[in-house]
Amino acid sequence: MAIERTLSIIKPDGVRRNLVGKIIARFEEAGLVPVAVRRHWMSRREAEGFYAVHKERGFFAELTQYMSSGPVVLMVLEGESAIAKNREVMGATDPAKAAEGTLRKLYAQSIGENTVHGSDAPETAKTEIAYWFRETEIAR
Ligand code: ADP
Ligand code: MG
Numbered sequence: 001m002a003i004e005r006t007l008s009i010i011k012p013d014g015v016r017r018n019l020v021g022k023i024i025a026r027f028e029e030a031g032l033v034p035v036a037v038r039r040h041w042m043s044r045r046e047a048e049g050f051y052a053v054h055k056e057r058g059f060f061a062e063l064t065q066y067m068s069s070g071p072v073v074l075m076v077l078e079g080e081s082a083i084a085k086n087r088e089v090m091g092a093t094d095p096a097k098a099a100e101g102t103l104r105k106l107y108a109q110s111i112g113e114n115t116v117h118g119s120d121a122p123e124t125a126k127t128e129i130a131y132w133f134r135e136t137e138i139a140r
Helices: 011-016 020-030 044-049 062-066 082-090 102-107 122-132
Strands: 004-010 031-042 072-080 116-119
Touching: 004 020, 004 122, 011 020, 011 072, 020 031, 020 072, 020 082, 020 102, 044 062, 044 116, 072 082, 072 102, 082 102, 082 116, 082 122
Parallel strands: none
Antiparallel strands: 004 072, 004 116, 031 072
């Protein structure tokens, strides 16, 4: 096990419903420290760049429209096995399949508007963090 960093996003549906504090509290309780936090309203182009890996998927237009529909909270979470830990706290992509007590089970409205994003592997965590944050914006 090692200390890792991962990118977390509180998506527009979470910000719109004032769930920011509740969501960050869950991460902190799980030992994930927000070492960088920024509220941001993505442009469509930024959303398309961030989710480029999904550009051939049928939901790409819906996803990028949604992610640019209102402000999000971008965060770098740091902690022991942060990448897997964050995915565990979030729960499955589809809230109907998410485990009890996970953020998506508690808060997500649909498979698309599912409240939180988390990087899925060390390589993607690195590129996703660099997409939104400079090293000097991360403080620990
Ligand atoms: P995760 O966010 O759990 O890593 P994916 O990487 O598979 O999930 O998908 C990225 C995002 O695209 C999801 O979080 C969700 O917002 C959206 N998405 C995934 N599958 C669908 C779908 N079938 N219909 C609509 N939106 C989807
Ligand atoms: Mg993913």
